[in-house]
Amino acid sequence: MSNKYVERGLTSPVNLTWEVSLACNLRCTTCLSSSGEPAHGELTTAEALDLVEQVHQAGVFQINFGGGEPFMRPDFEQILAACHERGIMTCISTNGTLIDAERVERLGRPKGLVAIQVSMDGALPETCDAIRGKGVFKRAVEAIKLLSKSSIPTSINTVLTRQSAAEIPAMYQLARAMGVSLRVSRFRPSGRGADNWEGLRPTPAQLLAFSDWLAQSGDVRTGDSFFSLTSQERQGLGLNLCGAAKLTCCVGPTGNMYPCAFLQTERFKAGSLRELTFQEIWDDSAIYDSFRSLRIHSCEECQRFDQCHGGCPAVAWHLKNDLNGGDPECLERCVTSIADLQGSAAV
Amino acid sequence: MATAGIKLHPACRVRREGFGLLFYDARGPRLLFAETGDLIPADFFGTLRGRDEFPEGTSEQQKTVLRKFVGRLLEKGFLREQ
Numbered sequence: 495m496s497n498k499y500v501e502r503g504l505t506s507p508v509n510l511t512w513e514v515s516l517a518c519n520l521r522c523t524t525c526l527s528s529s530g531e532p533a534h535g536e537l538t539t540a541e542a543l544d545l546v547e548q549v550h551q552a553g554v555f556q557i558n559f560g561g562g563e564p565f566m567r568p569d570f571e572q573i574l575a576a577c578h579e580r581g582i583m584t585c586i587s588t589n590g591t592l593i594d595a596e597r598v599e600r601l602g603r604p605k606g607l608v609a610i611q612v613s614m615d616g617a618l619p620e621t622c623d624a625i626r627g628k629g630v631f632k633r634a635v636e637a638i639k640l641l642s643k644s645s646i647p648t649s650i651n652t653v654l655t656r657q658s659a660a661e662i663p664a665m666y667q668l669a670r671a672m673g674v675s676l677r678v679s680r681f682r683p684s685g686r687g688a689d690n691w692e693g694l695r696p697t698p699a700q701l702l703a704f705s706d707w708l709a710q711s712g713d714v715r716t717g718d719s720f721f722s723l724t725s726q727e728r729q730g731l732g733l734n735l736c737g738a739a740k741l742t743c744c745v746g747p748t749g750n751m752y753p754c755a756f757l758q759t760e761r762f763k764a765g766s767l768r769e770l771t772f773q774e775i776w777d778d779s780a781i782y783d784s785f786r787s788l789r790i791h792s793c794e795e796c797q798r799f800d801q802c803h804g805g806c807p808a809v810a811w812h813l814k815n816d817l818n819g820g821d822p823e824c825l826e827r828c829v830t831s832i833a834d835l836q837g838s839a840a841v
Numbered sequence: 842m843a844t845a846g847i848k849l850h851p852a853c854r855v856r857r858e859g860f861g862l863l864f865y866d867a868r869g870p871r872l873l874f875a876e877t878g879d880l881i882p883a884d885f886f887g888t889l890r891g892r893d894e895f896p897e898g899t900s901e902q903q904k905t906v907l908r909k910f911v912g913r914l915l916e917k918g919f920l921r922e923q
Contacts, residue, residue: 505857509870581854
């Protein structure tokens, strides 16, 4: 990935994360947006369809739908259809509990335009259900089995936590056994993830072990969320810098735009689609401009700077209240942290 | 097997950017930044084209460049022969 084009600024995002609703029938402890009840003033169907047209006009290639649980929105399939009519590719992040055979059949009709990620947070029911709720593992597996029989590209999406870290290789095997792929996402201290951060965050040793495992697992996707941990073996498979406001951005349930899904706060609001157009916000937002020119100077001396450019600013913000502070969970800091602990133990 | 021509792969999209063309492949996903300038419009590969077919007014020198470019796109899977 050449950064010069990205840093120069693109005419529109390559992909867009759209959290269509905060409504969710689950209360996962890792949820980045504290989903449950719908947000007050979520976009109407007409507003959502207008946004699809704006995104199409802007030339965005793909919309990644999340929430909340997207299928909680009664008009969600209508929104999807509007995307597909315009040739916009879509990816749906779902908990799987609202997937049935009829829905799979409908979703699979536009060939090659939709992919689905079903969330599961452990290879064992007890691990997954402790995070996502009783019986959710079984329901997610049922959804994945239905999807795997269809033409829809399907993946298990799992968040790496202290509890699930040891089960990631087993999840990989589980995914393979069901004929789907595995995607591992980074746990970030946002939403309920912030409330449960200390209990769920992976240890530096787990992050290091995961980085090593990932290096040997080229077919595992990460949505570029682990570029701060990327080893040499995976260089070239994805980004080596934060893509927020450069390659991607986020639209929240009420039409506010943000740099990414993990920074959906007033401080990082780039604009409202009820006041400005999608293109106007992308082109002119001061927040987006600040992300495009963000340089993590504190990391520039690091030997791995070219591989991660300071890592995830959202994690730095949530943990250190400093966008420029560098990713506290980067590979280099994990190594240093482990070495320091070992040093302490030896004294 | 003889091929009728080349076309953008169904899993791929392309759009115009200041530097030229930006290709997107949802299968990765992956991106290709092509510094083609104004050599070729973004919608050119949206319809089936002959391997040696280029926009009207393309010079011989530009055709040489574009032939290599098309070869690279085929090799990387952004275009496919059909």
